[in-house]
Amino acid sequence: MIAALGLTLPPDRIHFDPLEAKSKHYLVRMGLFKMLGIPSSINVVEHEPAGRFIPITQIMTSDEISRFITEMIPLLHLEAEQAQTIGYIVSELARNVIEHAAAPHGAMLCAQYYEKSNSIRIGIADTGVGIKKTIGQSHMAATDLQAIHLALTPGITGTTPKEGGTEQNAGAGLFFIKSIAFVNRDYFMIYSGGGFYKLLKRISTKHMALHADPFKDRHSIGSEENPFPYWQGTVVGVDITLDQTKEFSFLLDEIRKTYGSAVRERKRQRYRKPKFI
Secondary structure (H helix, E strand, O other): OHHHHHOOOOHHHOOOOOOOOOOHHHHHHOOHHHHHOOOOOOOOOOOOOOOOEEEEEEEOOHHHHHHHHHHHHHHHOOOHHHHHHHHHHHHHHHHHHHHHOOOOOOEEEEEEEEOOOOEEEEEEEEOOOOHHHHHOOOOOOOOHHHHHHHHOOOOOEOOEOOOOOOOOOOOOHHHHHHHHHHHHOOOEEEEEEOEEEEEOOOOOOOOOOOOOOHHHOOEEEOOOOOOOOOEEEEEEEEEEEHHHHHHHHHHHHHHHHHHHHHHHHHHHHHHHOOOOO
């Protein structure tokens, strides 16, 4: 988020107070100062990042998305098919930014693998028009939170009012990535405008079911009484625990099943509406 926000200003207007936190070296290693074009007095010993993390990367084109995904695959430490599936979902999120967000500086992505927990953390941020405006092109959303609710619902996309989206944009990327976090009991959040949604860890049970409606999952949201600071654009963060991906085949089946039934149900509801001539 800092990198995305910083790119909206010239370097000479950005000032950092002296950093005391232990994480200050991490900011250098992840390329924050380099991305913003400002000097840093923090000295670090740089090691080869391959297989461990991808520093903050600016994505403006489809080719840059492909390069990021190619670098991300080794961080997943998964079988090729599983890694490619996650890579596809992340690429869809980035593609949404460059094709629909009207973000002048594109998407900012980074990823890091944590060996101790065998997990990967992925973040993507932009300073584009935000979800409410993109979703609002085809669907009614009075608030940022309502727009987030629609964006997390499978089959809803701002490119068309058609249920199920189009062949090029099925409106499922956010639903897919949230579902992975849900099954693995991992972290997921999305923030746009004044709207905020955070997936809470599901209760561990023998049987689980994916919900097309994100508000049926355990979650927390921003409220009108305690609104979040307004973010011009969209931010998505997700943790994926990789040693739980033995359930991934089941997950993909459930995603397809939930996605298909949700789209069919919304079509039925639409056809039930009275039509006046």
